Amino acid sequence: MSPQPAVIADGLVKHYKTVKAIDGVSLEVPEGTVLGVLGPNGAGKTTTVRVLTTLIRPDAGHAFVAGADVIKQPQEVRRRIGVSGQYAAVDEYLTGYENLEMVGRLYHLPRREAKARARELLRQFRLEDAADRPAKGYSGGMRRRLDLAGALVARPPVIFLDEPTTGLDPRSRGDMWEVIADLVSGGTSVLLTTQYLEEADRLADDIVVVDHGTVIAHGTADQLKDEVGGERLEVTVADGARLDDARRLLERVGHGDADITEHTRRVSVAVRAGTRSLIEGVRLLDEAGVEVKDIGIRRPTLDDAFLALTGHRAEDDEQEAAS
Amino acid sequence: MSTFFADGMTIARRNLIKIKRVPDLLIFATLQPIMFVLLFGFVFGSLAGDGDAAGYREFMMAGIFAQTIIFGATITGAGMAEDMQKGVIDRFRTLPMHPGAVLFGRTLADVANNLLVLVVMSLTGLAVGWRLRDGAVNALIAYGLMLLFAYAFSWVMAFIGLKVRAPEIVNNAAFMVIFPATFIADTFVPGRSLPGVLKTISGWNPVSSITLVAREHFGNLFALQPPGTSRGQLEAATKYTWALQHAELYTLIWIVVMLAVFVPLSIRAYSRAVGK
The missing domain is CATH 3.40.50.300 (P-loop containing nucleotide triphosphate hydrolases)
Incomplete structure (x- = not known):
């Protein structure tokens, strides 16, 4: 069980x-x-x-x-x-030690144990020097x-x-x-x-x-x-004129359509085989004589996941709330 | 039940530590009664009692005691309201402590406050000529009953403190109620000499009964004796209602009722206040 x-x-x-x-x-x-x-x-x-x-x-x-x-x-x-x-x-009027001792007593620890535990935790949390100052400060x-x-x-x-x-x-x-x-x-x-x-x-x-x-x-x-789409193979080409060639080649490696971002000369496509896809991508581009400035497998961040799941970024709301 | 007392003591200690850390509170709490004794004793004293200012001061001491300890209960209410706004209440409410412990601890710590106030006021009173004329035992009974009454009333104020949105409101609300309650009573002006309806209110006002208990046990009942009246006549005129004739019993009834009603009400309000 x-x-x-x-x-x-x-x-x-x-x-x-x-x-x-x-x-x-x-x-x-x-x-x-x-x-x-x-x-x-x-x-x-x-x-x-x-x-x-x-x-x-x-x-x-x-x-x-x-x-x-x-x-x-x-x-x-x-x-x-x-x-x-x-x-x-x-409690800001109580010292760090008094706070923890009080909590220990309210958990019904015996007095001595509450005191010892308070000291132990203050040490563990690097609050020893402040232990006997009110928490207000x-x-x-x-x-x-x-x-x-x-x-x-x-x-x-x-x-x-x-x-x-x-x-x-x-x-x-x-x-x-x-x-x-x-x-x-x-x-x-x-x-x-x-x-x-x-x-x-x-x-x-x-x-x-x-x-x-x-x-x-x-x-x-x-x-x-x-869930957001897994890994993508991302390539930045040296020559903007070769973007289309790169796109055709990458679509052979990955699945689905490749995305092109023209001003950064970047092409990306969803891939399933991780490093093997990367190696194959490098080989195809090299054979076709497409000069590559940067290539790599990019994993989505949780931020991407959050955006895909909720339609907004996690920290936008915080800024809204703060403003 | 045992955790009610043990946890209450832990919380009371916490509240007493706060008084130690913020002594300003204590200083004002003790200066205020000194001011009242001097102010009322000499301002009202010059007018009342047919020129017997010293007699008036002796008469009104019991009244000021009653008023001061009743006002003292607002500290409980304001303190409770303040606590409820602090994060530490959330800590308390996730601990396996008795739900009444925060209230019990708060009211207990305020007894210490009242005790100190009574001592300071007594010393000031003695300095302006007030005397205990009926022995130590009776004086202790008077002090004891006043502390009990104040304790019971602090539960009423704790309840109000839990129900208001901000600590300042406790003071304002209390002022609106306590000020008339402590003036339409046998405190600063003999209740028997109040006109019509006010005299009836005063006759049944528990502030009158606790004042009378104190005045009698301090031996100050005849401090202000109009010329040409006997002690018997004065006593009969003073105790013009059943409540005043049985002042100890009447006061005890109020103490019991206040506790019986407001202890459970306050504990429930506390449990629910954040649990919305």
């Missing part, structure tokens, strides 16, 4: 007066894996997390976390999860790290990270990625929401793409990229 998934959501619905925040979200996080929930702002990522972490009750659907029913046994769920949110949930990155540490206090088997790096500078983001990667290697199951495709690509085993409150795609990063 395969172990039960760490998180199961089945047809979750949450409607507000005029907005369908989520409209039938189903997903699974197999034990010990990371699921990336990818989508633009307002897609329903945060609402999904809030339902799964018992913060809001869904209008319809079922969800189980670490074997406990989110709706019927919220207190059981809370014992087994750690949550780190988009808005760092730390922490930088954004430090607050996020403290918040994430708070999620780990009780060593929960399932962790929810809601946009853990949104608004962080690139360095702090890199730091967070390292911490999360460590976490996962320790066997914790993670559900991670993000609007950064790079983040999902890097951290997640599986990805679901959410838009307008529903899951519109599901798979590994590679599968999603393949």
Whole structure:
């Protein structure tokens, strides 16, 4: 028997007066894996997390976390999860140490254990020097790290990270990625929401793409990229007059019509055989005497996948929301 | 139930740490009662009591105690409203803690605040001539009952704090209700001398009963004795309703009712406030 998934959501619905925040979200996080929930702002990522972490009750659907029913046994769920949110949930008047000790006490760890665990996490998250300063004076990155540490206090088997790096500078983001990667290697199951495709690509085993409150795609990063059309052989020719020749030759290697971009003197075609297609392409072009400036297999990015799936880029919405 | 107390204590500690980190709050919370005692004692005192300003000050101390601890409960309400806007509430609500613990901890920490205010006010009162004339035991009963009343009322304010959209509204709303409630009472002007409807309101106002309990147990009931009236006549005139004749019982009833109604109401409001 395969172990039960760490998180199961089945047809979750949450409607507000005029907005369908989520409209039938189903997903699974197999034990010990990371699921990336990818989508633009307002897609329903945060609402999904809030339902799964018992913060809001869904209008319809079922969800189980670490074997406990989110709706019927919220207190059981809370014992087994750690949550780190988009808005760092730390008490700014308390020091880093006091924050973590308080969280430990509220998980009902014995006093000594709560204290020891707080010190241990502060060390692990490189907050030792700031441990006894009120969190009010922490930088954004430090607050996020403290918040994430708070999620780990009780060593929960399932962790929810809601946009853990949104608004962080690139360095702090890199730091967070390292911490999360460590976490996962320790066997914790993670559900991670993000609007950064790079983040999902890097951290997640599986990805679901959410838009307008529903899951519109599901798979590994590679599968999603393949879904958009897979690999393309891309050639830049030296002489613009030979573009048409190049196109004819490439169509013999790949399948379907080749695309031409005249001003960059670039031809591309979908291919199936990867490196073999590349070698064949090089041979044909060489035999025909077409001088090549650049040639290569290009894999679609998650950005391409996102664009193809939703019709808009992931980060457009963020800019709209910010303006 | 055990987690209710344990988690409540953890939260209370957190709130007390905040008072330590932001001492401005504490400074104003203690300066305000000093100001009230001096202001009311000397401004109203010059006019009231037929020239017996010292007598008036002794009379009104119980009233100021009552008013101050009732206003003190707005700190609970505003604090709750402020908490609900902070990210840390989301953390609390995903922890396996008792749903009433945040409220219990908040109200508990505010008892400490009230205790301090009572001490400061008492010292100021003693400095302007107020005395405890009925022994330490009775004084302790008066203080105890005032703290209990304030505690119960802080749950009412916590509920309001959970229902408003911004912490500032708590203060405005409280002012609109608490100001009249503490003036149409046997606090600064003897309730028996209020006109018509106001006298009836004052007679059944729990602020009057808690004030009367304190005044009697402090031994200040006859501080302001009009010439030509006996103590018996004054006492009869002062206790002109059932509520005032049974001031301890009436006050206790209010305490129990406020707790019985607003503890569950507030806990429910807390559980639902973010869970929309």
